[in-house]
Structure formats: structure tokens, C-alpha cells
Amino acid sequence: MKNVAKRRHRPLTEAEAAYHGGYAEGRRFGGCQAIMERVQSYVPAPRDMKVLYIPQGFDAIDEGVILALQQSVRECVVGSPAAMLQEAGQHRPDVVLVMNGLHVFPENHLEQVRGIRELGIRTAIWFVDDPYFTEDTASICQHYDIVFTHEEAAVSFYRDKGAQRVIYMPLAVNPGMFHPRRTEPQHQYDICFIGTGFWNRIDLFNQLAPYLADKKVFIAGSQWSRLARLDVLGRFIHEGWIDPATTVDYYNGAKIVINVHRTCENGEDNRNTHQLEGNSINPRTYEISACGTMQITDTRGDLPRYYRPGYDIETFTTAADLQRKIQHYLHHEEERQAMAWRGLLTTMNRHTFNRRMAELLGHL
Structure with missing residues (x-):
């Protein structure tokens, strides 16, 4: 058998990268539009x-x-x-x-x-x-x-x-605020996380730092100065609050959005003196999926009630597990987008505030 030399791919020029990025964004948004046309209309009875x-x-x-x-x-x-x-x-x-x-x-x-x-x-x-x-x-x-x-x-x-x-x-999402939209290059990243740097999140990102070093990453929120690996992650961090409209842009522009629930332990970041367990999913779970973006979240007891892990949302248990799944989905675009679109459909059909409010008002 002849030895066949491996083809070396030259790096894309800036123009070529922009073209490929625009094509991928158009395909993503077009798929989201097709999903939105399948959403069941819901008009609450006044x-x-x-x-x-x-x-x-x-x-x-x-x-x-x-x-x-x-x-x-x-x-x-x-x-x-x-x-x-x-x-x-x-x-x-x-x-x-x-x-x-x-x-x-x-x-x-x-x-x-x-x-x-x-x-x-x-x-x-x-x-x-x-x-x-x-x-x-x-x-x-x-x-x-x-x-x-x-x-x-x-x-x-x-x-x-x-x-x-x-x-x-349970909570829900406002689809008038969180929904698929086209994004500009300044909002497009491989990996995105928006939220406060609670200690469990700090620990996770410290472990991920070597892997994230050569990725295009966006991290925003307060208290990220707690990181031990600021030498690696500091250039990715945008300290401070980001308004919801801008958050929607970054969610839409990311290939993968990470979701990490805060720890329930009483202490510096919480006032959970009665030490209740946390099983509920956070608002971010609904909001990310409502943007038609791939979400990888840590597990919560309530999650299987509202989404199907491995079908319309992905989960992780450890930093190593998260790293492995990020790597997989970054290199399997069709699989990533299919899961994101299924998450979008689930969210818009089942988890909007209109639907949740109808249930709440029924108890008043």
C-alpha cells in the first residue's frame, strides 16, 4: 500500500474565515426560523x-x-x-x-x-x-x-x-426577549458563560483553563477576579453586568453556552441557613435554549421534567466530562445544531411565561 502524505490545510485568510462564519450563522438562523414555524401557538383564555x-x-x-x-x-x-x-x-x-x-x-x-x-x-x-x-x-x-x-x-x-x-x-422564559436572532462577528464565540463567579463556577473554570486557552471564549459577570487561573482566562473575562438584550446576542452568537447552577451551601454567596437542597433549574436553562443555541448544563433533579438530556439539552458531571463534550460538539456542527433546535422547540412549546402564568393563575 502506498504511503499517502497527509494534506496540510493552510490557515484561512480573514476574508475566507468571515465567509465561512457568515455561512454557518445563516444556516443556524435559518434552522431556528424553521423551528419557530413549528411552535404551537398559545393564546391564554383571559x-x-x-x-x-x-x-x-x-x-x-x-x-x-x-x-x-x-x-x-x-x-x-x-x-x-x-x-x-x-x-x-x-x-x-x-x-x-x-x-x-x-x-x-x-x-x-x-x-x-x-x-x-x-x-x-x-x-x-x-x-x-x-x-x-x-x-x-x-x-x-x-x-x-x-x-x-x-x-x-x-x-x-x-x-x-x-x-x-x-x-x-417552576420558572419559564420570556420569548419576546429571548429568541433566535442574527448576530454580528463581535458576539460570535466558541464558548460562552454569563453569570456571577460563585465558588463552584470558579473551581470548574480553573480546571478548564488549560483546555480553553486556545479557544474563542467569552465569560462575563462579577467576581471572576476570584479565579486562580487569571493568567490564562483573564483575557476572556468581561467584568460586570450585561443587560438582557446584549446577553441574547452572546447566547445567539455562541456555538456552545455553558450553564452552571450555583452551589446551595450556606456561606459567603448564599443565605441558605436551613440548608435546603436545590433541585430546580435556573432561568438561564430556559433562556439559553430559547435562543436556539447548544447548551451544556450541570445536572439538577428537576431537569428531566422539562428537558430530555442527550436529546434537547446536554449535561455534564465533572470538568473532564464537560471538556470532552465541548470538544465533541465543537467538531460536530450538525449534531450540535440539531440538539440546539430541539431545545428551542421544547422551550417555546412548553416553557414560556404565557403557559406558566395560566397554571399559576389557576391557583388564585
């Missing part, structure tokens, strides 16, 4: 109800809830944490729905809730940061008529703390 919604100040969730309420009830009034009692007295809603009740809420938050209930108005709260702030939510839950939580492990916990009605209600 309920004869007036809701005063009190946002938490995080647009990615609040805007989705507000839009869903506007399409689902007779009237939705958006209030503020500082003036919710005054606004309830002014608008006389059927129910006041509070998002989270943490972070931006004033010290008299619970006094206001008591005043609203004395007006004969029902109150409900949706905890979406469980189980990371149980030191606070353990007392807050007792003051509301209905408690919704996206963490199933917290349901019995809140009942034990005196909450009268506690209902498991």
Missing part, C-alpha cells in the same frame, strides 16, 4: 381578574411575567416594592402578586403585606431564588395567603414554617 404585580427589578423575569399577565387577566397594574400598600388601596386589585420579596424590598415589606390583607385583598408571592435565601424566606412565607416556589424541595419547608398554601411553580 380571566376576569385584576392583578397588582410587584416586580423584583430583574427585567428578564419581570418583563415576561408582566406581558403574560397583560394577556391573561382583565387588568394588570405594575406597582413598586416601596409603595405596594398604597397602590393596593388605590387600585383595589383582586390579588397582589409579589415577585420574590427579596433584595430590593424595603424593611416595611411585611408591614405592607399585612396592611394589604387587612384591606381584604389576597396576597401571593413567587419565590424564584430558592433555596439560596432561606434565612429570609422562612419568615416571609408566613405573611402571604399563597406561596409559589420554583423549588420543589421548599414546598414542605414553607408549610412547616406556617405558610397556609404552598404550590410548586
Whole structure:
């Protein structure tokens, strides 16, 4: 048998690379458009109800809830944490729905809730940061008529703390914000992660540093100065907050987006003094998939309820496992895009705020 010399491929010129990048982006976006045409239309049946919604100040969730309420009830009034009692007295809603009740809420938050209930108005709260702030939510839950939580492990916990009605209600995505879109070269990367540098994430990326060194990587968020391998990863890091609209650009532009849930351990980054386990998936799970992008996430107990690992989402267990899967999907474009498109279809058909709000309102 003759020895055949291996063909050496010359590096692409800048123009050739731009052409190939544009072709790949066009194919990705075209596939996403085809998937969106298969999404089942869903128009909620309006309920004869007036809701005063009190946002938490995080647009990615609040805007989705507000839009869903506007399409689902007779009237939705958006209030503020500082003036919710005054606004309830002014608008006389059927129910006041509070998002989270943490972070931006004033010290008299619970006094206001008591005043609203004395007006004969029902109150409900949706905890979406469980189980990371149980030191606070353990007392807050007792003051509301209905408690919704996206963490199933917290349901019995809140009942034990005196909450009268506690209902498991997972999060969802706002498709008006998170959806497929065309991207420009400045948003196109091999690998993307956007989020705070919690210690479990820091440990993971320290381990991945040698592998990521020659990749095109985008990491954004706060506290990434904790990294021990800043010598390798520092050039990839964009310290600080990125607004949702820009986040959508980076999600769409990435070949792979990594999702890592924060640790549930009480300590520097959490106030989980009651040490509840975390089984719920984070909002990022829905948001990444809604952009039609390949997602590799760590495992959570709730994940198989909403996605099919290996079919419409990929999972990892260790840094070595994640590295192996990143390498595989970077070099298998059709397989990567097929999984991303299946994740897009699952998300848009099952996990939008319109659908979730219909379920929530059914309990009010």
C-alpha cells in the first residue's frame, strides 16, 4: 500500500474565515426560523381578574411575567416594592402578586403585606431564588395567603414554617426577549458563560483553563477576579453586568453556552441557613435554549421534567466530562445544531411565561 502524505490545510485568510462564519450563522438562523414555524401557538383564555404585580427589578423575569399577565387577566397594574400598600388601596386589585420579596424590598415589606390583607385583598408571592435565601424566606412565607416556589424541595419547608398554601411553580422564559436572532462577528464565540463567579463556577473554570486557552471564549459577570487561573482566562473575562438584550446576542452568537447552577451551601454567596437542597433549574436553562443555541448544563433533579438530556439539552458531571463534550460538539456542527433546535422547540412549546402564568393563575 502506498504511503499517502497527509494534506496540510493552510490557515484561512480573514476574508475566507468571515465567509465561512457568515455561512454557518445563516444556516443556524435559518434552522431556528424553521423551528419557530413549528411552535404551537398559545393564546391564554383571559380571566376576569385584576392583578397588582410587584416586580423584583430583574427585567428578564419581570418583563415576561408582566406581558403574560397583560394577556391573561382583565387588568394588570405594575406597582413598586416601596409603595405596594398604597397602590393596593388605590387600585383595589383582586390579588397582589409579589415577585420574590427579596433584595430590593424595603424593611416595611411585611408591614405592607399585612396592611394589604387587612384591606381584604389576597396576597401571593413567587419565590424564584430558592433555596439560596432561606434565612429570609422562612419568615416571609408566613405573611402571604399563597406561596409559589420554583423549588420543589421548599414546598414542605414553607408549610412547616406556617405558610397556609404552598404550590410548586417552576420558572419559564420570556420569548419576546429571548429568541433566535442574527448576530454580528463581535458576539460570535466558541464558548460562552454569563453569570456571577460563585465558588463552584470558579473551581470548574480553573480546571478548564488549560483546555480553553486556545479557544474563542467569552465569560462575563462579577467576581471572576476570584479565579486562580487569571493568567490564562483573564483575557476572556468581561467584568460586570450585561443587560438582557446584549446577553441574547452572546447566547445567539455562541456555538456552545455553558450553564452552571450555583452551589446551595450556606456561606459567603448564599443565605441558605436551613440548608435546603436545590433541585430546580435556573432561568438561564430556559433562556439559553430559547435562543436556539447548544447548551451544556450541570445536572439538577428537576431537569428531566422539562428537558430530555442527550436529546434537547446536554449535561455534564465533572470538568473532564464537560471538556470532552465541548470538544465533541465543537467538531460536530450538525449534531450540535440539531440538539440546539430541539431545545428551542421544547422551550417555546412548553416553557414560556404565557403557559406558566395560566397554571399559576389557576391557583388564585
